[in-house]
Amino acid sequence: MAKLICGKCHKVYEYCEDGKCPKCGNKTNQTYEFSNSDDYLKAHIPIITQFRKDIGLQGLVKGLNCVIINTEPENQGFTVEELLKNTGFIFGHSFQDKNFKTTVLKSNNSADILIKSRKKEINPFYSYNIRPKAKNLPNTRLESFVFEVSNLSKYVEIQKEQNIKFLTDIIDTDNFSFIQTEPSKYIGTSYGFIQWHKNKGDYHPDEFKSFSSDIKKPDFNHLKNIKELDHTATRVKAQDRDAAILEFMRLTNYNFNFAIYVKHLNSITNVARLSAKDFAMVFTSGITNYTSSEESGPTERFTYNYGTRVHHMAFNTNKIEDTYEGLKENGMDFLIQLIGSENEGLKQTFSVQSPNTLIVNEYIHRYGDFDGFFTKSNVTDLTRSTEKQ
Numbered sequence: 326m327a328k329l330i331c332g333k334c335h336k337v338y339e340y341c342e343d344g345k346c347p348k349c350g351n352k353t354n355q356t357y358e359f360s361n362s363d364d365y366l367k368a369h370i371p372i373i374t375q376f377r378k379d380i381g382l383q384g385l386v387k388g389l390n391c392v393i394i395n396t397e398p399e400n401q402g403f404t405v406e407e408l409l410k411n412t413g414f415i416f417g418h419s420f421q422d423k424n425f426k427t428t429v430l431k432s433n434n435s436a437d438i439l440i441k442s443r444k445k446e447i448n449p450f451y452s453y454n455i456r457p458k459a460k461n462l463p464n465t466r467l468e469s470f471v472f473e474v475s476n477l478s479k480y481v482e483i484q485k486e487q488n489i490k491f492l493t494d495i496i497d498t499d500n501f502s503f504i505q506t507e508p509s510k511y512i513g514t515s516y517g518f519i520q521w522h523k524n525k526g527d528y529h530p531d532e533f534k535s536f537s538s539d540i541k542k543p544d545f546n547h548l549k550n551i552k553e554l555d556h557t558a559t560r561v562k563a564q565d566r567d568a569a570i571l572e573f574m575r576l577t578n579y580n581f582n583f584a585i586y587v588k589h590l591n592s593i594t595n596v597a598r599l600s601a602k603d604f605a606m607v608f609t610s611g612i613t614n615y616t617s618s619e620e621s622g623p624t625e626r627f628t629y630n631y632g633t634r635v636h637h638m639a640f641n642t643n644k645i646e647d648t649y650e651g652l653k654e655n656g657m658d659f660l661i662q663l664i665g666s667e668n669e670g671l672k673q674t675f676s677v678q679s680p681n682t683l684i685v686n687e688y689i690h691r692y693g694d695f696d697g698f699f700t701k702s703n704v705t706d707l708t709r710s711t712e713k714q
């Protein structure tokens with residue numbers, strides 16, 4: 326039997342008796358057969374663009390400022406160590422306050438990476454982490470995408486009018502003001518917003534203690550080839566793809582850009598962009614919902630096993646052949662060898678999943694004036710390689 330999805334509440338169902346969605350009562354003329362396509366998203370781009378203008382959001386949110394990765398306390402140091410060893414990021418600063426220990430990693434022209442662990446047990450993301458292959462790391466996930474805003478109090482006032490729920494009130498410090506949403510029910514990740522007052526990129530709160538570590542950045546030449554955070558890919562359930570992307574568009578100034586379908590792997594790679602130069606937000610989902618591990622393909626199987634979460638962080642990489650060899654020589658294992666070619670404009674690879682963060686590293690080299698962002702053949706090979714997870 327064909328599946329239907331409600332265009333209003335996104336409930337997926339197989340049968341309705343009275344022509345209405347069984348969950349919210351929406352009339353079925355606004356439902357559509359459930360197999361993801363881009364029609365619904367494309368129809369909503371102008372609607373959301375106009376909506377952002379109408380409520381005063383247009384231009385208020387800028388690019389990605391940082392991502393926050395929370396780890397188990399005992400893995401925080403290992404996480405810092407592996408990112409220093411496997412990327413071009415360098416140590417920024419470390420501090421602890423009453424709730425968290427935090428280490429800030431930095432790279433030129435890039436969003437920062439904040440590695441945190443909790444000092445208290447209350448974790449609003451906990452329930453998203455309790456999945457068959459993730460429950461042994463119940464506090465581990467990329468928890469927040471933090472975007473810079475020009476006027477945080479105005480932003481929060483507008484979004485509260487839209488019933489957006491935040492984890493706290495605005496946290497004001499001398500240097501910045503910050504807030505983050507409750508975890509999105511579609512991606513298990515929060516959206517954070519920061520307004521800088523003085524020194525952009527200094528995350529020290531007003532009251533903190535420094536903590537030192539003896540972790541050093543290795544002096545490997547190939548690490549200099551690994552540059553900024555290019556994109557992340559969040560894996561979501563097939564039924565939540567449209568809702569996750571539309572939610573992201575309502576909270577930021579990003580727009581859905583394009584999608585690549587890999588039908589035989591039941592997978593769609595969806596790209597949302599702010600501009601061609603900015604960090605790109607990628608959502609990957611099934612075309613149809615999870616049914617079983619044997620039949621559902623690697624994308625839906627991943628969300629079943631690990632929950633909806635960030636699957637990989639991609640780093641823009643020069644001299645990718647040398648870099649790939651250098652990483653291998655220094656102990657990194659990969660899900661797939663280097664794929665693509667200079668002729669096609671793109672080479673990429675995936676590392677294995679980090680045991681400390683459950684995140685894969687992607688290394689990506691775009692050649693010359695390649696402006697396609699991805700190629701279908703690479704997306705297909707990379708998706709297939711994640712069957713090993």
Ligand SMILES: [Fe+2]
Nearest residue numbers: 558637639687
């Ligand atoms: Fe990617």
